[in-house]
Amino acid sequence: MTDYTPYVAAVYGLALLVYGGYTLRWHASYKKLERQLASQSQESP
Amino acid sequence: MNILKKIQPLVGLASLIVLAVGLWYVYQAPADFQQGGAVRILYIHVPSAKMALASYIFLTVASVLYLWKRHEGADILAEAAASVGAAFTVVTLASGSIWGKPMWGTWWAWDARLTSMLVLLILYKGLMVLRHSLDDPVKGARATAILAIVGAVDLPIIHYSVVWWRTLHQPPSLAAGANADIHISGPLLPPLLILSAAFILMGLYMVTVKARQIEASRHLDALEAARLHHDD
Numbered sequence: 001m002t003d004y005t006p007y008v009a010a011v012y013g014l015a016l017l018v019y020g021g022y023t024l025r026w027h028a029s030y031k032k033l034e035r036q037l038a039s040q041s042q043e044s045p
Numbered sequence: 046m047n048i049l050k051k052i053q054p055l056v057g058l059a060s061l062i063v064l065a066v067g068l069w070y071v072y073q074a075p076a077d078f079q080q081g082g083a084v085r086i087l088y089i090h091v092p093s094a095k096m097a098l099a100s101y102i103f104l105t106v107a108s109v110l111y112l113w114k115r116h117e118g119a120d121i122l123a124e125a126a127a128s129v130g131a132a133f134t135v136v137t138l139a140s141g142s143i144w145g146k147p148m149w150g151t152w153w154a155w156d157a158r159l160t161s162m163l164v165l166l167i168l169y170k171g172l173m174v175l176r177h178s179l180d181d182p183v184k185g186a187r188a189t190a191i192l193a194i195v196g197a198v199d200l201p202i203i204h205y206s207v208v209w210w211r212t213l214h215q216p217p218s219l220a221a222g223a224n225a226d227i228h229i230s231g232p233l234l235p236p237l238l239i240l241s242a243a244f245i246l247m248g249l250y251m252v253t254v255k256a257r258q259i260e261a262s263r264h265l266d267a268l269e270a271a272r273l274h275h276d277d
Contacts, residue, residue: 004083007147011086011140015093019247022132026254033261040268 053253060246067243070236077233083147088236090140092244093133097165098200100130100248104172105197108190120186121263123193124176125255129248131169138162141214149213157206158214161199168196182263 067088077084107123110116141159142152153159172189179185207216 002081002147004081004086004147007143008082008085011089011143014139014143015089015136018132018136019251022128023251023254026128026251026258030254030258030261033258033265037261037265037268040265040272 049253049257053250053257056246056250056253060243060250063239063243063246067236067239070239074236075232080148083144084233086140086144088240090137090144091237092241093140094137094162095241096244096248097130097133097137097162098203099245100126100133100252101165101168101193101197101200103252104130104193108193111186112190112194117263120190121256121259122252123190124259125252127169127172127189127193128255129251131166131173132251133244133248134162134166134169138166154213156212156214157210158203158212161203161206164199165203168192168199172196 071085071088074085074088076082104123104126107119107126111119111123138159141162145154146152172193175192176185176189179188206212207214
């Protein structure tokens with residue numbers, strides 16, 4: 001029987017990369033914006 | 046949008062738990078008698094495809110609400126859904142292509158289902174580009190909402206493409222009755238249903254993360270604009 005493991009691994013790896021990657025990137029961007037917002041509100045009275 | 050802050054950790058935790066259970070079922074599931082181990086690709090492909098369509102339905106509803114009520118929250122959710130939907134569509138197309146090579150003997154075929162799904166990805170990317178191509182954010186939001194509503198015509202085409210036309214793509218995997226010529230059933234079904242539930246939670250979590258990022262970005266832009274105006 002044909003071994004499809006490389007195809008299966010490629011799909012699960014891709015899903016992890018896309019879903020995990022985007023979620024972490026958006027979360028990191030949010031945290032950075034939150035810090036910028038905090039410093040802005042400290043600057044302005 | 047405070048509700049997003051409240052539900053985000055709960056939805057994130059729930060999606061991780063259901064995802065772990067689903068992957069355990071995938072590990073335990075037997076190989077299909079025709080597809081062998083390649084059937085495991087469908088546990089990612091089918092939920093991703095369903096979420097790609099669900100994200101567009103969510104985006105369309107948010108766009109209608111924005112045009113009707115002019116509520117910025119609806120526009121933020123629509124923008125977030127476009128990014129999340131694009132991610133699900135990319136995985137759907139790529140996983141289908143990787144499954145297609147050993148099963149169909151080709152990475153790609155211009156059949157109705159694959160082509161209409163590619164149109165969906167172009168729509169998502171088009172909405173993202175259109176929003177930021179206009180200088181006035183309100184005009185950008187309105188134009189994006191109108192294009193999103195017009196683009197919703199692609200949804201029934203995608204869904205019924207395998208029924209209306211003779212396609213290389215098989216009929217719906219989870220359909221019952223006359224349309225279920227080839228379907229996933231028996232011990233192959235639980236991992237698909239559990240991962241479908243996990244992907245719904247994961248999609249919700251991704252929308253909340255992206256929406257909060259967009260909201261913070263807009264807030265910062267507004268503050269900087271106000272500061273520049275004050276300096277002038």
